[in-house]
Amino acid sequence: MTKMKAVVYDKPFQVSIQDVQKPELQHPNDVIVKITTSCICGSDLHMYEGRTGAQSGIVFGHENMGIVDEVGAGVALLKKGDRVVMPFNVACGHCLNCEEQKSAFCTNVNPGFAGGAYGYVSMGPYQGGQAEYVRVPFADFNALQLPKGKEHEEDFALLADIFPTGWHGVELSGFKPGESVAVFGAGPVGLMAAYSAKLRGASEVYVVDRVPERLQKAESVGCIAIDLSKGDPAAQIKKLRGGREVDRGVDAVGYQAVTADGKTEQPNAVLEGLIAVVRPTGGLGIPGLYVPKDPGAPDSNSAKGYITFPFGKLFEKGLTVGTGQCNVKKYNRYLRDLIIAGVAKPSFVVSHNLSLKDAVDAYDKFDKRIDGYTKVLLHP
Numbered sequence: 001m002t003k004m005k006a007v008v009y010d011k012p013f014q015v016s017i018q019d020v021q022k023p024e025l026q027h028p029n030d031v032i033v034k035i036t037t038s039c040i041c042g043s044d045l046h047m048y049e050g051r052t053g054a055q056s057g058i059v060f061g062h063e064n065m066g067i068v069d070e071v072g073a074g075v076a077l078l079k080k081g082d083r084v085v086m087p088f089n090v091a092c093g094h095c096l097n098c099e100e101q102k103s104a105f106c107t108n109v110n111p112g113f114a115g116g117a118y119g120y121v122s123m124g125p126y127q128g129g130q131a132e133y134v135r136v137p138f139a140d141f142n143a144l145q146l147p148k149g150k151e152h153e154e155d156f157a158l159l160a161d162i163f164p165t166g167w168h169g170v171e172l173s174g175f176k177p178g179e180s181v182a183v184f185g186a187g188p189v190g191l192m193a194a195y196s197a198k199l200r201g202a203s204e205v206y207v208v209d210r211v212p213e214r215l216q217k218a219e220s221v222g223c224i225a226i227d228l229s230k231g232d233p234a235a236q237i238k239k240l241r242g243g244r245e246v247d248r249g250v251d252a253v254g255y256q257a258v259t260a261d262g263k264t265e266q267p268n269a270v271l272e273g274l275i276a277v278v279r280p281t282g283g284l285g286i287p288g289l290y291v292p293k294d295p296g297a298p299d300s301n302s303a304k305g306y307i308t309f310p311f312g313k314l315f316e317k318g319l320t321v322g323t324g325q326c327n328v329k330k331y332n333r334y335l336r337d338l339i340i341a342g343v344a345k346p347s348f349v350v351s352h353n354l355s356l357k358d359a360v361d362a363y364d365k366f367d368k369r370i371d372g373y374t375k376v377l378l379h380p
Ligand SMILES: NC(=O)c1ccc[n+]([C@@H]2O[C@H](COP(=O)([O-])OP(=O)(O)OC[C@H]3O[C@@H](n4cnc5c(N)ncnc54)[C@H](O)[C@@H]3O)[C@@H](O)[C@H]2O)c1
Pocket: 041, 042, 043, 044, 045, 046, 161, 162, 165, 184, 185, 186, 187, 188, 189, 190, 208, 209, 210, 211, 214, 228, 252, 253, 254, 255, 256, 257, 258, 259, 269, 270, 286, 287, 288, 289, 290, 324, 325, 326, 369
């Protein structure tokens, strides 16, 4: 077989299922993985909506899990038949950043750029896994082994990105057990950040969004839902706390943040909210995506990635800020073990398990955040 089915980006708001070249081993360190699950991510929507430089023809899919099918001659640890999940980052394992556990900023996999990923614009020549097969470079480093069988498939699939990314968002904020946290965004990443904060011993976790099904999911894991459509979220949170701010804040929205009515984009909406709601000397974790170039930006500064925010207030409060892509390798093995031990069950965010051929409709509904489309898992 030399062809396979894959989800291909055609143009803004249109993907299609096409026959594309099945990946082959290109280097002795590669493996080919037969996909069992590949998830749709909020990050895919930035490309889907034409809000990046993504060109048509790109195969989407950076949250990939499956069974090792072919093994390059230089691969030491993996065998055909192994069940694996891949971090969305493609990384070499040997450069300075990889050795310092910053595998999201690998300098060897994507010339001229620090960081690589499957199926993503600017992130290197790595075909996505919303398909039947995916090629995994530096496979011993990039594939995390899982217990054989079918158990925990939904939970393990979330180790490719959103569970570690949510955890990372909390980490970036400088969080310590006992502290209170405000998470902006109850998409998959925000829900995972909120869940991670609970797992890590937060005293109170507030979650801001305007999509009712998503806020309900936040409540289902013991968080306090803040409905953005009911007014300024920072003011709502402080009111609930007798005027006090929270210790930490997480931006799980990014540059396509919307105003309270949901109708207009305001790229700095979440940054402003976080600076208002976090206490002096607290911290902000910003895993939400910001881009240096936005073809659909609401204003000319945002088009260049220049987002205005109250830096004066940030300085006055002595806030710390951490941001960037998640170094999935730093966390995925431990989070896998929390799943195996029954301590963590991140799959509460999963709303749909669909066949790969249903991807066209799934992108449409997930993009509109309707019909409870919170996290979609595709199975070839
Ligand atoms: N840093 C990383 O490694 C990494 C990894 C994965 C995703 N991301 C990014 O994280 C962000 C979230 O991803 P997702 O999959 O959860 O996406 P998503 O689009 O499904 O969720 C975003 C949520 O934010 C809500 N929202 C919009 N404006 C808001 C506002 N002003 N206040 C509060 N909530 C608001 C939306 O209603 C939506 O539910 C995206 O920008 C994505 O690209 C980053």
